[in-house]
Amino acid sequence: xxxxxxxxxxxxxxxxxxxxxxxxxxxxxxxxxxxxxxxxxxxxxxxxxxxxxxxxxxxxxxxxxxxxxxxxxxxxxxxxxxxxxxxxxxxxxxxxxxxxxxxxxxxxxxxxxxxxxxxxxxxxxxxxxxxxxxxxxxxxxxxxxxxxxxxxxxxxxxxxxxxxxxxxxxxxxxxxxxxxxxxxxxxxxxxxxxxxxxxxxxxxxxxxxxxxxxxxxxxxxxxxxxxxxxxxxxxxxxxxxxxxxxxxxxxxxxxxxxxxxxxxxxxxxxxxxxxxx
Amino acid sequence: xxxxxxxxxxxxxxxxxxxxxxxxxxxxxxxxxxxxxxxxxxxxxxxxxxxxxxxxxxxxxxxxxxxxxxxxxxxxxxxxxxxxxxxxxxxxxxxxxxxxxxxxxxxxxxxxxxxxxxxxxxxxxxxxxxxxxxxxxxxxxxxxxxxxxxxxxxxxxxxxxxxxxxxxxxxxxxxxxxxxxxxxxxxxxxxxxxxxxxxxxxxxxxxxxxxxxxxxxxxxxxxxxxxxxxxxxxxxxxxxxxxxxxxxxxxxxxxxxxxxxxxxxxxxxxxxxxxxxxxxxxxxxxxxxxxxxxxxxxxxxx
Numbered sequence: 001x002x003x004x005x006x007x008x009x010x011x012x013x014x015x016x017x018x019x020x021x022x023x024x025x026x027x028x029x030x031x032x033x034x035x036x037x038x039x040x041x042x043x044x045x046x047x048x049x050x051x052x053x054x055x056x057x058x059x060x061x062x063x064x065x066x067x068x069x070x071x072x073x074x075x076x077x078x079x080x081x082x083x084x085x086x087x088x089x090x091x092x093x094x095x096x097x098x099x100x101x102x103x104x105x106x107x108x109x110x111x112x113x114x115x116x117x118x119x120x121x122x123x124x125x126x127x128x129x130x131x132x133x134x135x136x137x138x139x140x141x142x143x144x145x146x147x148x149x150x151x152x153x154x155x156x157x158x159x160x161x162x163x164x165x166x167x168x169x170x171x172x173x174x175x176x177x178x179x180x181x182x183x184x185x186x187x188x189x190x191x192x193x194x195x196x197x198x199x200x201x202x203x204x205x206x207x208x209x210x211x212x213x214x215x216x217x218x219x220x221x222x223x224x225x226x227x228x229x230x231x232x233x234x235x236x237x238x239x240x241x242x243x244x245x246x247x248x249x250x251x252x253x254x255x256x257x258x259x260x261x262x263x264x265x266x267x268x269x270x271x272x273x274x275x276x277x
Numbered sequence: 278x279x280x281x282x283x284x285x286x287x288x289x290x291x292x293x294x295x296x297x298x299x300x301x302x303x304x305x306x307x308x309x310x311x312x313x314x315x316x317x318x319x320x321x322x323x324x325x326x327x328x329x330x331x332x333x334x335x336x337x338x339x340x341x342x343x344x345x346x347x348x349x350x351x352x353x354x355x356x357x358x359x360x361x362x363x364x365x366x367x368x369x370x371x372x373x374x375x376x377x378x379x380x381x382x383x384x385x386x387x388x389x390x391x392x393x394x395x396x397x398x399x400x401x402x403x404x405x406x407x408x409x410x411x412x413x414x415x416x417x418x419x420x421x422x423x424x425x426x427x428x429x430x431x432x433x434x435x436x437x438x439x440x441x442x443x444x445x446x447x448x449x450x451x452x453x454x455x456x457x458x459x460x461x462x463x464x465x466x467x468x469x470x471x472x473x474x475x476x477x478x479x480x481x482x483x484x485x486x487x488x489x490x491x492x493x494x495x496x497x498x499x500x501x502x503x504x505x506x507x508x509x510x511x512x513x514x515x516x517x518x519x520x521x522x523x524x525x526x527x528x529x530x531x532x533x534x535x536x537x538x539x540x541x542x543x544x545x546x547x548x549x550x551x552x553x554x555x556x557x558x559x560x561x562x563x564x565x566x567x568x569x570x571x572x573x574x575x576x577x578x579x
Binding site (some may be wrong): 010012021029041043044045090097106117125129189208209239248251252260263 | 399539555
């Protein structure tokens with residue numbers, strides 16, 4: 001008992017220490033978002049703003065060719081189809097890999113597993129040349145279309161989860177005359193909420209924050225996403241930190257909200273798949 | 278009578294075949310995506326890497342010349358050694374940090390949801406915000422980090438200006454940003470360990486340290502296997518942080534393979550050469566993955 005009490009105390013100390021390390025830069029970011037550019041570069045630095053510049057937020061919001069509202073919409077044009085179709089297409093394939101018997105099934109699944117290990121940077125140039133050939137540069141298509149066909153990671157994760165769903169349930173359904181498609185749609189998808197939430201958050205966060213591909217494929221300022229809007233505060237000579245800090249605060253909101261709502265599912269989702277101990 | 282049995286059997290056959298057909302239809306979109314966006318690019322990558330191809334002119338077949346040039350290219354070799362430094366520092370440190378985080382969170386502590394959210398905030402924060410924030414925190418003259426150090430009498434350090442330190446400074450930031458992701462996976466794995474195992478250990482009077490070493494680490498093998506592989510793959514590809522924070526500088530001290538690949542392809546338009554860099558990177562990463570499969574993968578069941 002005494003020993004476990006001691007380890008709980010150590011845990012609290014560690015957790016508080018980690019919380020401080022994680023949060024301090026954000027607190028600094030938050031306080032800085034209200035300072036003037038001059039105060040930001042004052043030495044010694046100030047902690048609390050001398051003068052609260054709430055105008056940083058409106059200035060940052062309207063600083064680009066299009067305002068951040070439009071950039072949010074642009075980001076969503078990429079993110080929403082990516083998330084929805086990654087889940088739909090991948091889970092349909094995962095259902096077949098987990099439940100239907102057909103020739104070559106396990107071999108094809110092994111290829112998906114291997115593809116999961118392929119580093120994205122290796123695909124960068126051939127994909128760029130392919131999309132250039134299709135005249136898709138400066139459109140959202142290169143950012144959306146590959147996701148319409150699912151991802152190997154999603155196929156893997158969902159298949160692991162589907163394997164854990166009890167078989168009797170499904171056999172009863174087949175006797176009832178349900179078609180495979182309906183089993184997938186009205187049984188497997190609703191039963192897989194934790195893992196779908198996990199996957200949705202991972203895909204959302206990845207797609208929303210994917211600076212590299214957005215830099216490569218989007219040029220016109222009116223098509224800018226949130227990431228490109230943030231990147232435009234970094235000038236060739238100096239960075240507008242006052243505006244960047246303010247914009248960072250509202251750029252984080254969408255992902256933070258989604259994560260806060262789904263975080264209890266996420267751990268559950270990971271526990272129930274093959275990643276567990 | 279005989280005919281009936283036959284037809285019944287025939288019908289069952291078509292049912293199984295029909296079901297298999299459904300299987301193929303279900304996997305078709307995903308397989309198409311795999312062919313179009315993974316397999317085709319990988320093959321064309323190998324082909325392009327054998328051409329001298331500046332985007333403005335027609336490609337000229339040169340065989341393995343790009344590869345020969347590559348291994349005599351000082352900047353490439355520097356990038357390779359910088360990337361190795363990065364991997365060797367980043368992977369063990371970040372896994373150790375996330376393991377300690379996960380162990381602390383696996384205790385019966387209050388406010389677990391709060392900690393879980395806080396530790397994940399850096400992961401979901403746009404990299405551009407984090408990277409530019411740290412450029413400023415790390416600034417030699419007016420950065421907050423050197424200011425805090427000056428309060429305890431440590432002279433100013435050029436976190437991003439010093440050729441020996443810069444890559445580690447960026448790496449530390451990266452660990453700070455991504456530790457929450459691996460923490461989540463390890464935490465989930467820890468919470469999947471049945472309580473009865475600990476009870477048995479407690480009756481036997483096992484110390485907490487031994488509990489971690491003999492019970493938790495072995496049972497976490499699959500989770501460790503997963504995060505080691507993905508961390509190594511990610512670490513070898515480090516790009517965005519470099520691109521935003523130092524553009525490879527000072528000198529070539531933070532050039533990484535991916536950054537060199539990017540500048541060849543998208544700044545100098547050397548597609549053939551960039552593809553050769555990508556092919557070598559691909560081979561390096563695949564070799565690492567295979568070695569790990571041999572060393573760690575024996576007991577991992579997918």
